[in-house]
Structures are given as structure tokens and as C-alpha cells.
Amino acid sequence: MMSTPIATEIVILLAGLLFVLGIVGVIIRKNIIFMLLSVEIMLNAAGLAFVAAGSRWAQPDGQVMFIFILAMAAAEVSVGLALILRIYHQHKSLDIDKLKEMKG
Amino acid sequence: MKIHQLTYIAYCLKMNIFFYITAFVTLFSTIMVITRHNPVHALLYLVISLLSLSVIFFLLGAPFVALLEIIIYAGAIMVLFIFVIMLLNLGKETAAQEKAWLKPTVWIGPVILSTILLLELFYLIIAAQPSSYNLQIVDSKAVAISLFTPYLIGVELAAMLLMAGVVGAAHIGQQKKTVLHRFLKEEEP
Amino acid sequence: MDHLLWLIPAFPLVGFILLALWGKHLSRFRTAIIGAGSVSLSAILTLFIGLNFLHSTPADGHYSQTLWTWFEVAGLIPKITLYLDALSLVFVFVITFIGALIHIYSVAFMAADKDYARFFACMNLFVFSMLLLVLADNLLLLYLGWEGVGLCSYLLIGFWYENPNNGYAARKAFIITRIGDTAMAIGLFVVFYQFGTLVIPDILALAPTTWQEGATVTTVTALLLLAGGLGKSAQLPLQTWLPDAMAGPSPVSALIHAATMVTAGVYLIARMHVIFQLSPIAQMIVAGIGAATLLIAGFSALTQYDIKRVLAYSTISQIGYMFLALGLGAWTAAIFHFMIHAFFKALLFLAAGAVIEALDHEHNMFKMGGLKNKLPVIFWTFLIGSASLAALPIISAGFYSKDQILWYAWASEHGNATLWLIALLGAFLTAAYTARMLLLTFWGDAKTAVSHYPGKFMTIPLAILAFFSLFAGLIELPHNFGHFTLFSDLLHQVLPETILRTGIHGELPFQLLAFLVTFGGVYMAYIFWYKKPQLIEKLKQSPPLTHLYRFWFSGWGFDQIYHVLFVKPVVFIANINKDDVIDKFYQGITILMVRLNRLLSVTQSGSLRWYIIGLVVGAILILSIQLML
Numbered sequence: 001m002m003s004t005p006i007a008t009e010i011v012i013l014l015a016g017l018l019f020v021l022g023i024v025g026v027i028i029r030k031n032i033i034f035m036l037l038s039v040e041i042m043l044n045a046a047g048l049a050f051v052a053a054g055s056r057w058a059q060p061d062g063q064v065m066f067i068f069i070l071a072m073a074a075a076e077v078s079v080g081l082a083l084i085l086r087i088y089h090q091h092k093s094l095d096i097d098k099l100k101e102m103k104g
Numbered sequence: 105m106k107i108h109q110l111t112y113i114a115y116c117l118k119m120n121i122f123f124y125i126t127a128f129v130t131l132f133s134t135i136m137v138i139t140r141h142n143p144v145h146a147l148l149y150l151v152i153s154l155l156s157l158s159v160i161f162f163l164l165g166a167p168f169v170a171l172l173e174i175i176i177y178a179g180a181i182m183v184l185f186i187f188v189i190m191l192l193n194l195g196k197e198t199a200a201q202e203k204a205w206l207k208p209t210v211w212i213g214p215v216i217l218s219t220i221l222l223l224e225l226f227y228l229i230i231a232a233q234p235s236s237y238n239l240q241i242v243d244s245k246a247v248a249i250s251l252f253t254p255y256l257i258g259v260e261l262a263a264m265l266l267m268a269g270v271v272g273a274a275h276i277g278q279q280k281k282t283v284l285h286r287f288l289k290e291e292e293p
Numbered sequence: 294m295d296h297l298l299w300l301i302p303a304f305p306l307v308g309f310i311l312l313a314l315w316g317k318h319l320s321r322f323r324t325a326i327i328g329a330g331s332v333s334l335s336a337i338l339t340l341f342i343g344l345n346f347l348h349s350t351p352a353d354g355h356y357s358q359t360l361w362t363w364f365e366v367a368g369l370i371p372k373i374t375l376y377l378d379a380l381s382l383v384f385v386f387v388i389t390f391i392g393a394l395i396h397i398y399s400v401a402f403m404a405a406d407k408d409y410a411r412f413f414a415c416m417n418l419f420v421f422s423m424l425l426l427v428l429a430d431n432l433l434l435l436y437l438g439w440e441g442v443g444l445c446s447y448l449l450i451g452f453w454y455e456n457p458n459n460g461y462a463a464r465k466a467f468i469i470t471r472i473g474d475t476a477m478a479i480g481l482f483v484v485f486y487q488f489g490t491l492v493i494p495d496i497l498a499l500a501p502t503t504w505q506e507g508a509t510v511t512t513v514t515a516l517l518l519l520a521g522g523l524g525k526s527a528q529l530p531l532q533t534w535l536p537d538a539m540a541g542p543s544p545v546s547a548l549i550h551a552a553t554m555v556t557a558g559v560y561l562i563a564r565m566h567v568i569f570q571l572s573p574i575a576q577m578i579v580a581g582i583g584a585a586t587l588l589i590a591g592f593s594a595l596t597q598y599d600i601k602r603v604l605a606y607s608t609i610s611q612i613g614y615m616f617l618a619l620g621l622g623a624w625t626a627a628i629f630h631f632m633i634h635a636f637f638k639a640l641l642f643l644a645a646g647a648v649i650e651a652l653d654h655e656h657n658m659f660k661m662g663g664l665k666n667k668l669p670v671i672f673w674t675f676l677i678g679s680a681s682l683a684a685l686p687i688i689s690a691g692f693y694s695k696d697q698i699l700w701y702a703w704a705s706e707h708g709n710a711t712l713w714l715i716a717l718l719g720a721f722l723t724a725a726y727t728a729r730m731l732l733l734t735f736w737g738d739a740k741t742a743v744s745h746y747p748g749k750f751m752t753i754p755l756a757i758l759a760f761f762s763l764f765a766g767l768i769e770l771p772h773n774f775g776h777f778t779l780f781s782d783l784l785h786q787v788l789p790e791t792i793l794r795t796g797i798h799g800e801l802p803f804q805l806l807a808f809l810v811t812f813g814g815v816y817m818a819y820i821f822w823y824k825k826p827q828l829i830e831k832l833k834q835s836p837p838l839t840h841l842y843r844f845w846f847s848g849w850g851f852d853q854i855y856h857v858l859f860v861k862p863v864v865f866i867a868n869i870n871k872d873d874v875i876d877k878f879y880q881g882i883t884i885l886m887v888r889l890n891r892l893l894s895v896t897q898s899g900s901l902r903w904y905i906i907g908l909v910v911g912a913i914l915i916l917s918i919q920l921m922l
Contacts (some may be wrong), residue, residue, distance in 0.1 A: 006123050006163060009229050014127050014160070016225040018134055020218045025138030026905055027214035030205045031198070033143055033189065035901075037150055040181070041134055044157055047169075055164040058240040060250035063169045064258070067251065070176055071262040075269025077181050081188045082277035088192050095205075100899030217909050224916040 011052035018045035032087065032094045036080050043073045123163050130156040141202035143189050147182060154178040168244035298358045298375045301338055301385060302424040304331040308417040316410025328413025329396035332420050336389040343382055347783070354378055354786045357430055369433075371491060376430030380787045383628055384427040384553075384560055387635045391552045392420045394754035398643050399544040401750035402650065406542075412452060416548065419445035423553050427560060432481050432491040435561075439477070439525070442554045443470050449545040450538045462537040469534040473524015477561075480517030483510070497567045506571050515568050515575035519582075522558025526612050529586045533851045535609055536593075539601040543646025546601060551608050551638035556631050559615045563624055566788060570622070573707075580620020580707060584715040587613030589849050591722030595729065596846040599656045600645050603730050606848075607682060608638055610719060614698050617716060621708050623701035624788035625781040629769055630694040632780075636765055637681035637691055640758035644675040647751055648734060652741045658730060663739030670752045672735050674759040681762040683727040683815065684720060686808050690766030695720065697771070699807055704797045717810055724814025732823045773800045 018041060025038025047066040054062015088094055133153040140146035154177045161170035251259060308331030312324060319327070346356065355378035363371045377385065396416060403412050422441025429435035451463030485491055487510065488499050504511045522528070527535035538550050549555070562569060562579065569576050587610045594606035611634045618627035649656060651668055665672050681691035699720065703713040769780040781790075821829055832838050844850060896907070 006120060010123075010127075011160070011164065012229050013226060014130070016222060016229065017131060020222045020225070021131070021134045021138060023221070023905070023909060024211070024214055024218045027218075027902055027909070028206065028211035029138065029202075030210075031143070031202060033185070033194070034138070034146060034202075037146060037185070038138055040150065040177075041137065041153070044154065044177070048157060048160065051161055051164055051166050051169055054242065055166055055240075058165075058242060060242050060246040063166050063242060063247045064251050064255050066166075066169050067172065067247075068258055068262055070172060071266055074176065074181060075265050077184055078269045078273040079276065081184055082273040084188060085191065085277055094192075094194075094198075096901050099901070214906065214909075217906065217913070221909060221913050221916070224913065224920060227920065228916065 008052050008056045012049055015045045015049040015052065018042075018048065030095050030097060032084050032096055035096065036077070036084070039080075040073065040077070043069055043076075119163060123160065126156045126159045126163070129153075130160065139206070141199040141206070142196075143194050143198060144186075147185055147189065151178050151182055154182070165241040167241065168247050296358060297338065297342065298356055298377055298428070299360055301335050301342070301389065302375070302421050302428065304335045304338070305417040305421040305424065307331060309414050309421060312410050312414035312417065316414055319410060321404070321409050324410045324413055325400040328410075328417060329393070329400055331417055332389060332396045333393040335420070335424070336393040339385050339389045342377070343386055346377065346379075346382055350786070363434070368489060369485065369491070371431050371433040373434065374430040375428040376493070377428060378787050379783045380560075380563060380628065381427045383632055383784070385424060387632055388420060388423050388427065388553050391635055391639050391758070392416075392423075392548060394757055395544045395548045395552075395639060395643065398547075398646075398751050398754040399542075401748050402544055402646060403542065408452070412449075412542070415445055415448045415452070416545075419449070419549060419554070423557075426557060430493055432484065432493060432496075435493075435564075436478065436481060439521070439557060440474065442549070442557065443467065443474065443525070446470070446538070446549050446554055449549060450541040452541050452545065456540075459540040462534075462540040466534040466538045469531050470524040473521045473531055476517050476524075477521025480514055480521065483514045483517060487514070493564060497565070500567045500571060504568075504571055507573060508571075511568060512572040512575050515565075515572045516578065518561060518565055518568065519575060519579060522561045522616075523582065524558075525561075526555050526558030526616070527609050528558065528612060528616055529582050529589065530851070532586060532590065532609050533848060533855065536597075536602050536605040536848060539599070539605050543601070543642055543649065546604070547639045547642035547646070550605065551642050552635040555608060555612060556615065556635070559612065559619065559627055559631050562616075562619045563628055563788060566619075566624055569619070570789070576620050576622065576707065578620070580617050580712060583613045583616025583618070583620055584712055584719075585613075586610065587617065587719040588715055588722070591719050591726065592845045593848050594726040595722060596842055598658055600648065600658050600661070600730060600734065601642070601656060603658070603726060604638070604641055604645060607723065607726065608634075610723065611638065611682075614695065614716070614719065617712065618698045618701060621698075621701045621705045621712070621791070622789075623698060623705055623791045625784045626694070626697040626701055626791065628784055628788070629780055630698060633681065633690045633694040633762075633765055636758055637678045637689075637762040640674060640678040640755060640762050641682065643751070643755055643758065644671050644678060647671050647747045647755070648675075651743050651745050651747065653744045655741050658733040660740045661734045662737035663735070664743070665735040667739070667743050668746070670755065671747060674752075674755040675735070676731065677759040677762050679727045679731045683724040684807070684811055686804075686811065688763065690762050690764065693766030693769060693771070696804060696807060697769070700771070700800055700803055701791055703803060704793050704800075706792045706794050708794065717807065720807060721810045721814040724811045725818045728815040728818030729822045732818060736823060771800060771804070773804075 022038045022040075022042030022045060025041060026035050029035050029038065047069045050062045050065040050069070052062070054060065054065075084094065087099065091098060130153050133149045133156065136149040137146045137153060140149060154173060158170040158173035158178070161167075161173060308327050311327050312319070316324065342356075355376055357374055357376045360373040360375070363373050396413070399412065399416065403409060406412060419442060422438045422445060424438070426435055426438030426442060429438060447463050447467040450466050451460045453459050454463075481491065484496060487503065488496050490496065490499075500511075520531075524531045535550060535555065539546055541550070569579065590606045590609035590613060594603050594610060597603045597606060611630070615627045615630050615634070618624075618630060648661065648664065648668065648671060651664075651671070652661060655661065677689070681689040683689075684691040684695040686692050699713065699716050702708050702716040703710070768777070770777040833842070847853065896903070
């Protein structure tokens, strides 16, 4: 089997870029759905880093971690979307700046 | 032998070119995700981003994960998003609203901050000593063996998490009637 | 019989516990049964044990019973040991017997009071503490009882706490006696440091061999113990609390502030007599303080108009006699006078309480009068008590005890003409103020109508006490008059004999002089306050006499002096440090925390985006640190 020596550093850089893009998305968007999408991007970036590291040492652990991230993302999305539904029903808005009830 | 080596170099080049193209597609579609006004558009770009990411996984020698990315992420989770967007009936009004919300004054600060973070990440990654190695494909069998022997506890915990997620979502998502005192209830016309 | 010794203090303790825990749920009848019954049982038991003791005195002169070891620490092993010898027998007898009579009297006297159970609980606790004090075989247990009686005194002076003045009087008594108690505690430390034990018989046995006569440490120890006695017994300079202590109910004044607790100082000095014998200076000071106190209190008693304050000053004065006797080395005379004084002073207080009750809480003697025929029982008993107080010759018990002290003031080895003259002047004053009190209260015109008449519960204890006030003196007769020495023979098991000066004889002229002085005092009172009251009015015209009158009336200005010397400086300092300087530091910490809290709570804006920005900045910081390292 032939191996493909794609530089791991480059893949990790790509993961970093995606992660930062996710952060930017979470910060600049006011709509909760977009924030949730951006969180998905960040999770994907983290998974990419894991898989890259796993392939670098030819170990399955990276992929195992990605599967866990996947499971976590599924749970998070389901709960998050349910919360969005309720927020929309209560506030008739998805504006995150209107949800400041936890002000200390 | 020489011919073989040449083929190998050509193969590596091809793979690298593939990688850079997919990486570019991923980055571009991700940028599009965070800048779109219409949620459905953003969602479509996210699907593209996920698909290209799965190609990268394949290139990295992880075919099982690449398939999972397509099936679960692009398939299941995105469908959930679409359901919600359809349920909330987010259409053109939302797009206009998003347009109003997404002003340079809003995004310039976070972008600068994120750029700093990115530069630091770049520096740290490039500063690390690069090393050559042979890429091997880790197939689903190896993943499965690893998953169900040393990581069994993790799998069970993930199962519990999913269970909690399902129950939590079902509980939060159910429509409750607003409980009001009977004197406070409005008279029905 | 000696194994039953523990029951004597146990009865009042049980009574106290029952009344303190279930007092609110008990009927008045049951409260009275428990309260008076427990002390009466103790009195009966004391009679049995005392008779047994007298009948077959043990070879070593005491019964003792160890109940348990209190605690053990660094060689100090005080045991709960009861120790009964002739001296403590006299005290236990007085405490339980007079205590029982006063309790029975209180059943009627306090009948209308709403805090019936609390009164008897405190009284029982007092009797228990006092018994512990006199039965203790070591100084620490004695100190426990000592503080216990102080506490009960405080509780009972302030019994009617609704009136703030009563609370003030209670605090005054507590704080002033505390001064003496602190000195006494230091005295106990010195004793333990010197002897390594606090067991009284051991100390008394060790002291003559360890200490030299007149050594500084002996004098210091004696003076520290004396200070404790001065506070408790209301002697100069700590006497100011006793007149105010009359704020308590009359039975309390009778039991605590006349018969028993205030004589604890006398007991302490008599108990530790070896130490005082080793220090002639200390003994001289005891005699001097006694003499000065009896004179000062005598003059003050002559000017009071509140009947209970007259009795209070007379108590101070009579205890002054006891201290004088102790200082003279006339140990048995002091204890004899203590016993007789307990009888007649308890009688006088109870009778005065009955008079006050009968006249609807009228304390002013000038508003009494003419009660001779209206309250005959009280009149006769009061008359007998007064006779005993004034030491009316031959017929009263007080004569026999006071005559002894007068004689020793002249004749004992420490005696001299000055002390004798002071004692004689004191006797004159005693007779004068006693007669004045009697005349103002029972003779003359009736000024206040009698509203209550005392019942049997009140008159019977009065009658019994009157009997003892008349005849208790007969157990000890002067040398030239029967020479019957039952009482001093008993006490000489414990206390040394009084050493007389050589070349002294002829007791009779002194006794005759004492007769004369007593009758002179009575006659003076008769002239001034009965026959020719206008003479007093005339005397009041002259300014210096008025000033003197005011001076005496205020108890020689001690309260004012203490107010200037101690109260004002303390209040001044307290005012300066009103908002505690050290507290400022801790307040600063609180203020800092509150400020920080306000500062940080701004970050809890509730805005999710700010939180994420915080995360990003944190990540940048951590990565920067990694870059720099």
C-alpha cells in the first residue's frame, strides 16, 4: 500500500484556520442558528486535528476520538436545536443579544 | 525500481494537489458559511465544507471516518438543522435582518482578535520540527478493534451522552401550555 | 453518718435542677414543696450529722467524703471532696437552718410573684453553691462555690429585672465582687505555685514549715485572699455594692446579703487562718479594715431612710466587727458573732420585708410608724432582733458575741486602745441606728395604712429566729459570767485559741462601759427621733452638719470617688475607641471584597459573545506565554 506523505503541519494549519473561522462566526453572528453552525465548524476542525495526528503515527486513536466528537456533536446539536425552538417560541426572536437574563 | 520511484513521486504530487484543492474548497465554503445572510445558503455551504473535509480524511488514510463524516454530519446533523430552519420558517425576512446585523463595526474587532490567534497558531505549528514519514491507511477494522477494546468505557459514556441528549431534546422541545391562574386567563371571545 | 455528707448539698441541687427544668409546668404548691422542702431536708440531715459529729467526734476532727476526681492536669488533681469539721459544721448549720426558714418564709412572701419557680430555683442553687463553698476540702472547689454564690447573688439582686435600676444594682454587685474574686484567683495561683497543692488541710500543714513568719510571699498571699474576702463580704474599699444589692427581694437580702454569702470572706480567712497568723502585717490590715468599715458603715446607717439600706449598712458594720475579730486573732469570737449575726440579721430582714409588704412596698421609714399595735408579731420579733443587733446586755444573744469582740479588741495580743475605742464607738452607733429604726417604724403616728397581714408561713420562721436571737448566745458565756465555752471549745478543734496580752485583767469594767455605751446610743436615738424630733430639724439648719449628713448618707462618697477614678476613665477610653481600631482592618477586607465583587460582576453581562471573546483573549494570552518561553 502506498502512503501519501501530505505534510501533517499543513493539515494542522488547515484545522487551525477552520477553528478560527468558527470562532469568528460565533462572535460576529447574532443569530443563534449561525452560532450553532459555527460551533459545528469548530468541532470539525478539532476532529480534523485528531485525525491528522492519528494518521501521522498510523494509529486508530485519532479516528476513535473523532467518533467521540461526532457523538458529542450529535447530542449537542439535538439539545441546542431544541433550545433554539423554545427560545424562538418564548421570545419570538433568535437575537442572542436579547437573551441577557443571566446578567450577574 | 526507478520507474516505481517515479510513479511514487507522481502519486505524491497528485495527492498533494488534491489536498490543496480540497483544503481551498473547505476554507472557501467555511468562509461562505459564516458570512451568508440566508440560513439555508449557509447550511448548503456547510454541507460542502463537510464533504470536502471528508475528502481530506480520505486523503489522510482514514476512510472509515470519511464515510462517517458524510453519513452522520452531512447526512443526519444537517438534516436536523434544515428541519429547525423549516420549522421556524426563516426566510427572506431573516436574511434582511442578518444583513442589518452583520456590519463591519460588529465583525472587525473579533476578526482582528482571531487573526492574532491564527498567527500565533501558525507560528507554533511551523516552528515545530517537520518530519517525514510514511502514511498508512488505518482501516475500519483497526478503528473498531481500538474502539471496542481500550476505548470501551468511552463508547459507553458516549452512548449515555447521546441518551441524555435525546431525552433532553425531547424534554426541552415539547410544547408546554403556559400555566396561568384561572382568574388571570383571558376571556375567550 | 459521714457517708451521707454528700446529700446535704445534693438536695438543693436536685431542687434547683427540677425547678430550672420543669419550673414552668409545676404548680405553685409543688414549686414551694420542692424549693423549701429540699433545703429543709438538708437542714434536718445537717442536724443529724451535726449531732453525730458532736456526740462522737472523729479522732482527726473531721468527716471527709471523696465523691470523684474533678480533673487531672499537670499535678493539679482537685477532687470533689466534702470536708466537714467544726468550722464548716457551724457554717453548714447556719446555711441550711436559716436557709430553710427563709425558704419557708418565701413561700408566703413571694406567693404573688409571677416568677415563683425561678425564685426558688435561684435560691436552691445559691444554697447548693454556699454549701459547696463551706464543705470544699480544696481551694478550687471552694472557688467554684464562691463564684456560684456570686452568680446567684447577681441573679437574685436583679430578680425583678423589669426595673432597670435593679439590673444596674445586680451588675454593680457582680462587677465589684469580681474585683475581689480576681485577686483571690491570683492568690490561688500563688498558693499552688508555692505548695503544689490546693487541698486546704495540706496547705495549712505545710505553710508553717515552708514560709517564714512575716515573709513577703506570705503577706502577698494573705492579702490576695483577703481581697477576695473583702469583695464578697462588702468590706472597705469594696463595700459599695451591698446597699444597692437591697434591690432584690427581702428573703434574698436576708439569706444572701446578711446571713450567709457576705460572710464567705469571714469563712475564708478563718479557714486559711494559718497563713494570716504567719503574716502579722496582713492580720493588722484585716483588723484595720474591719475597724474602719464598722465605723464608716455605722455612720452611714444613721442617716439612711430606707429601712433595708439601714440594715445593709448595719450588715457591713457587723461584718466589720467579724473582720476586726479575725484581725485580732479572736477566731472563735468572729465565728460566734457570725452565727449570732446570721440569726438576728436574717430575722431583721425578714421582719423588715414583712413590714414593707404590709405597707404596700413602702421602704421609707419616715413614712412608717405606729405599727406596734397593728403588727404585733412582727413588732415583737423585730424588737428582739434589734435588741440583739444593738447588743442589749444579758437578754440578747448579740451581747454575748459582740462583748467578746470588744473585750478582745482590748485584751488580745493584737489589741490596743484605738481598736477598742473604735469598736466601742461602733457599738454606740449600732445601738443608735437600731433604736432609730425601731422608733421610726413602730412608734409614733401611723403614716401609711396597713394593707396586708403576714400569714403563718411568715410569722413562724420569724418566731423561731427570734428565739435563737435571744438564746443562741447562751452557748458561749463571758469568762466572768458563767464561763461557759461550749462553742469555742468546739471550734478550737480547728481554730487556735486567742492569745491574751499579759497583765490584762478586769473584764467587768469594760462590760459595764459597753452597757453604758449601748444605752447611751439608745437614749440618743430616743431623744432625737422620738422625744424631740425638732432637735434634728434644728441641726439641719447648720450647713456643715447638712454636708456631713449628705456625706454619710451617700456612704462616705465612695460611689462618687469610684465614679471619678474608674468609671469615667474607662468610659472615656471606650468612647475614644468607639469604632474599634483593629476592626478597621477587617472592615477594610470586607470593603475590598465588595468592591472586587462589583468590578467582576460587570463581566457577568449575560452576553454570550462577551464570554466567547473572553475565551479567545485567554487563548491568545496562553499561546503568547508559550511563544515567549
